[in-house]
Amino acid sequence: MSITKINVVKEKEVKQSSFEVLNNFMVRSPLLSLDFFHKQLSNPQLNNLNLDDTLLFFKNIVENNKEIKEAIAVSSMSLLQSIQQITPDSKLKNKRNVVKGIFRYLNRISTRTTPFGLSASVGMGRFSTCNTSENYASLKKYVQVDMEWATNLIKLLESDLSIVRQLKVKLNQGIMINGSRVKLNYSTDSVNDKQGEQNYVSTSINYNEVVEQVFEHSKEDIQFDDLLHKIYSTHSDVDIEIIERFIYELVKQEFLVTELRCSNEDTDTLKHILGILSEKNNIHVIGAELHDIYMNIKEYESATLGEGLSLYMDITEKMKQIVQVKNPLKVDLISLNNDYYIEETRRKDIEEIVELLCKFTAWNGNISNNDLKEYHSRFLGKYGLDREVPILELLDKELGLGAPNGYQYPPQNEGNIEQSFGLGHVDRVFLDKITECYLTNEMELSITDQDIETLKSQVVEKIALPDSLDVYFFRNVGNDKQYEFILGPNPYSTGAGTTLGRFINYLNDSDREFWREIAKKEQELHPNSILAEVLPTPINNRNLNVCQIGERRSHQINITNNLHTRNNINLNDIVIGATHESLFIKSLSMGKEIIPLASHMLNPSLCPNIYRFLIEIGQQKTGNNYPYIFSNITNLGISFIPRITYKKFVLAPARWNIKTYSFKECKNEEEFYKHFKVFREKFNIPKLVFLVHFDNRILLDLENKIHLNDLFKETKKIKDNSCISLEESLYTESTDINHSQDCKEFVFSLVNRKKSIIKDDENIEFSKKLPIxxxxxxxxxxxxxxxxxxxxxxxxxxxxxxxxxxxxxxxxxxxxxxxxxxxxxxxxxxxxxxxxxxxxxxxxxxxxxxxxxxxxxxxxxxxxxxxxxxxxPEIERYGGVIAMEKAEKIFYLDSLISLELIRKKRFENFSVSKDILAFINVNHYMKFFKSDLTKQIEWLDKRIEYKEFLKEFRENRDEYLNYFKKFVVEDTSLLTVDESQLINLLIIRENALAEYVEYIKLLEQQGILYSNIDNILDSLIHLHLNRLIGINREYETKVLTLYRHAVHNFNFQYTI
The missing domain is CATH 3.30.70.100 (Alpha-Beta Plaits)
Structure with a gap:
């Protein structure tokens, strides 16, 4: 195998990585070993079996292995039933489907590490001075009720008024009052699935006196009956039953939530529900059934793997009789007492490769949320700086901007443009090298320590590395030991410990403490902000299964609000503001910036807009240059992509793409065998490959007809302008009969050692608690x-x-x-x-x-x-209501001055240049806010790069300093006629400026100035240059920079 190398200069000294790999890591393993795949699924005898014999071969594997049988039942009861019912006399199509189903499932449980029911286990490992890779795991099941089933059970219980009468209720914090209507931000009935299409339905009611009273009394939890009598006490002329039905309707529509609804941090949902019911006098008719189910679950949980199938089937049948869902139980497999150790020396290698991949992303042009960037621009256009908008108002289409484009719950697609993502610099460099490999028949592209500089497009001074992340690697268990780790196909998750989140309640105390310590390290990177856990309400309640996490952060944001929250930041306490660079989130009551995060892997796009919005702003604040993953290149559908490596790491296995036309002429399997053999020889495709289509991966032996049949069927499904991929597998059949070969995936958690360059917004005075x-x-x-x-x-x-x-x-x-x-x-x-x-x-x-x-x-x-x-008006930007009135007087006088200067320049051949006019007007504003030149330089240095425009300043230095002398020192003896006219014009706004500055300084002393004085000066100068010169931010920066150079030079000559 020949190798292409990119050559550049080696760095002279090794620096400490920006990332620290934490000592504990997650280990994910399929239920069965790779040996099972090689001996059973890749068995050469399968090439000689007909369909009936193949069916019998696979059926016997399942029937004779109780662990496999139970694992299939947990993942797909319908498949197990089909296996049990199929016979040689069944229809040909049914037999083929069962063979394919068994083959794929057995393939998964021996080759794929992604946790799914009992098909793969989760455990923990640690770095150590020794390396033990032959520990045999003790596996334990952990069983919970499925959250879709639990949510529907709660609805069933809440449909009984006799139960609700005994429950505590609380106002759903996701309400938005607009005049005579009150709208609910989101409820579990907001999205309806009709004929495969999702329809969003908003809920609103009249906001009248009774509703207002109900809301007021239920801001804190209150017994339903107590709430009823409070309302009746002020409306005794109305039948109490009518009032009860009205309040009950608010419960059913979820304006009020009951204590049955538990937090995502609750570790046992059914236990929580039973605990609430047992406190009440009248237990629901199904209470006893639920208790029996709970005890059966605990019994099944303790049963040895393979010994619990009948109990599992019995439990699920009982549960479906109460609430009908496809999978009423959530089962996870945990590896106990199995500390998998990796050599301590590997930590440094992992830190190095992760930082390098993150830098690849930065050099390639960053990961950017374009919809959020566009939304930030719209926010500035509507609200400007310094204004803070309640989050529910902002996301409401009628009152605010609505959600960013592309958000779905509720839909927000106005003006949404299909975005095209072009190739970045790093993409293009790799693409060129891949093309070279293709032309020279080379199978591997290796990046060395001397190569990295080639991939830099230009010096990136500030690389926003993530605060923390999880990164996934496979340990190479093949015969080729040149490479130790293989980067996973979806190689990272945002936030260290998020992969572990859904399993954390099953692990021991030390592992749970490790998980919480990560959050503390993240908080230390943002000492002036609060990192808050956002508890979601996904559109599909089954997705709550991945959100059941333990307590981790000091504060939380609960989207719908329930009665089991701690240190909750209410939605009506959250406001959104903006700097020139980005949006920020603030708690009004605490006067602090909030950075919302999630400790699990639920996709925010599957949740209501408000959850997604919070999470995406939080992600902006915690770095955006996550590891580069070659997806831009693989998505191009290139026929062949060589293996890409760096030191001991495989960053991208070799990949071959099969297009629509590749095997279009093959009418049957025999023809496909012949054509594919030629195809494989032409492209030098190895025996073992993964068939990849989007997130689906299945290991294939290309010398086995069962596997080729599966591949042939997939080629027939390829749509136009699409492809499927074959990705090399580094797994090889073990030649050591005493060594069981296991496929393991490692999830390493990394935290940034250095303070993030995305600093908490220090210029924003979050501590102010001024009214909206x-x-x-x-x-x-x-x-x-x-x-x-x-x-x-x-x-x-x-x-x-x-x-x-x-x-x-x-x-x-x-x-x-x-x-x-x-x-x-x-x-x-x-x-x-x-x-x-x-x-x-x-x-x-x-x-x-x-x-x-x-x-x-x-x-x-x-x-x-x-x-x-x-x-x-931008009231907050200019200090407050009264301050705005005084600012408007300055706008008036400034407009008069600007119109006069525009007229003189256009019609009177006014001799003072545009640059000098801008320069002098900047000085005129400056001297009222900051008479000391040193203070002016400090203000300017926060806004411009002082090394810019030096050449232009030096070329015109004497002219700038001459004007400085005339207008700063006010040496009127040197003035021309036009310059004298300019001074007279500037006098027009002096009294108004002096009065305004004095007033906002008084507000600042009293702590009631909505903005800060430095930002107000910035806004006044920006608005003046807008009037005088036009819309040109670059020109404004140039003027301020040239003025800064002049102040710096002049400060050595004069004392003002």
């Missing part, structure tokens, strides 16, 4: 106090529009108290103008004049569209 400003205080509807008009202007005529037509309009009219303008894109360019006056003047005087002026602009071809809108 209501829409009533905020919104200015048309003609109440303001007219807000958007003039969609031809882009290349905007200076003409402002410097001539708006300037002239302002000069000729005085009916308004003040006005201001700004430039905007949404995405079309337009000019936003707001006029303030009392309602009578706005309607009877202002509006007719504006309409006449608009018609003139339309005839001149200056504008092509006009809209009138509601004025939603």
């Amino acid at each position: 400003i209501s829409d009533k205080e905020r919104m200015e509807y048309p003609f109440e106090n303001w007219i807000f008009v958007k003039l969609y202007c031809v882009n290349d005529r905007q200076e003409e529009m402002l410097g001539q037509y708006l300037y002239q309009f302002i000069k000729e009219n005085n009916w308004y108290e003040n006005f201001f303008f700004m430039r905007f894109k949404d995405p079309e360019f337009h000019i936003r103008i707001r006029f303030k006056a009392n309602t009578e003047i706005l309607i009877h005087e202002g509006l007719p004049i504006i309409i006449k002026w608009i018609n003139t602009l339309k005839e001149l071809g200056i504008i092509n569209r006009v809209t009138f809108d509601t004025y939603d």
